[in-house]
Amino acid sequence: MNHSTLKLTQISPHVWILPRHPDKNRVQATVGMILTAEQTILVDAGNSLQLARQIQAALAAMAAPPVSHVIYTHHHWDHTFGACVYGVPTIAHQLSHQFLRQMRQENVGETYLRTKVERNPKLILDWTTADWAEFEIILPEITYEGQKQLQFDDVLLELVHVGGVHAADSTVIRVVKDGVMFLGDCYYPAPGYENPTDQMLDMEMLANLLDERYHTYIDGHNAPMQTRHVRRILRSQALLTRLNSSR
Numbered sequence: 001m002n003h004s005t006l007k008l009t010q011i012s013p014h015v016w017i018l019p020r021h022p023d024k025n026r027v028q029a030t031v032g033m034i035l036t037a038e039q040t041i042l043v044d045a046g047n048s049l050q051l052a053r054q055i056q057a058a059l060a061a062m063a064a065p066p067v068s069h070v071i072y073t074h075h076h077w078d079h080t081f082g083a084c085v086y087g088v089p090t091i092a093h094q095l096s097h098q099f100l101r102q103m104r105q106e107n108v109g110e111t112y113l114r115t116k117v118e119r120n121p122k123l124i125l126d127w128t129t130a131d132w133a134e135f136e137i138i139l140p141e142i143t144y145e146g147q148k149q150l151q152f153d154d155v156l157l158e159l160v161h162v163g164g165v166h167a168a169d170s171t172v173i174r175v176v177k178d179g180v181m182f183l184g185d186c187y188y189p190a191p192g193y194e195n196p197t198d199q200m201l202d203m204e205m206l207a208n209l210l211d212e213r214y215h216t217y218i219d220g221h222n223a224p225m226q227t228r229h230v231r232r233i234l235r236s237q238a239l240l241t242r243l244n245s246s247r
């Protein structure tokens with residue numbers, strides 16, 4: 001186990017992240033932290049109790065305001081399973097509530113992840129027996145449909161339901177004043193692809209998400225992208241499409 005303090009990265013005046021783990025076998029998605037005057041709002045919860053505790057410790061080390069809410073980008077385990085550590089209300093789309101309630105009824109947890117490791121022995125999971133005993137799927141207490149604005153002290157957040165093939169409940173979270181957008185995994189292919197290539201991404205969705213008022217786009221399993229990076233992906237895909245269709 002690694003008890004060293006996590007290295008958080010500042011993105012904008014109010015936004016910090018724990019970047020996704022570069023080792024894909026850890027399936028450790030980006031966790032966002034939005035620091036207002038009085039509170040810290042997390043974007044996704046971390047993929048384990050241990051990671052969630054490390055996030056708490058890292059926030060305490062930088063004297064961040066207390067965590068008041070967790071917003072889920074979607075229901076997948078690597079974005080939600082750490083939530084029970086924080087003991088705060090979670091916010092998500094109505095469909096996320098539905099999917100997580102179903103997962104809870106079906107007891108999705110230890111056996112589910114163990115099956116994943118059997119299928120891919122390279123997977124690295126930081127779960128102890130004690131963690132599983134403590135584990136609980138946290139259903140969103142606050143849900144929305146379509147679009148929702150949330151004011152946290154001096155910071156306005158916009159939640160937009162975008163859905164998509166990766167997860168029907170995908171939510172995009174815009175930190176309006178900071179020009180930062182959290183995308184979760186919304187433009188990724190259906191789950192199960194460890195390393196999706198650019199061609200598998202939902203380019204139409206990505207193109208629609210581009211907004212001149214936003215300069216940084218943060219997704220679940222890549223490094224944060226500046227606008228020019230997003231444009232480059234879209235251009236290369238458009239070029240490929242033209243080449244393929246001219247054959």
Ligand SMILES: [Zn+2]
Nearest residue numbers: 074076167185
């Ligand atoms: Zn996902």
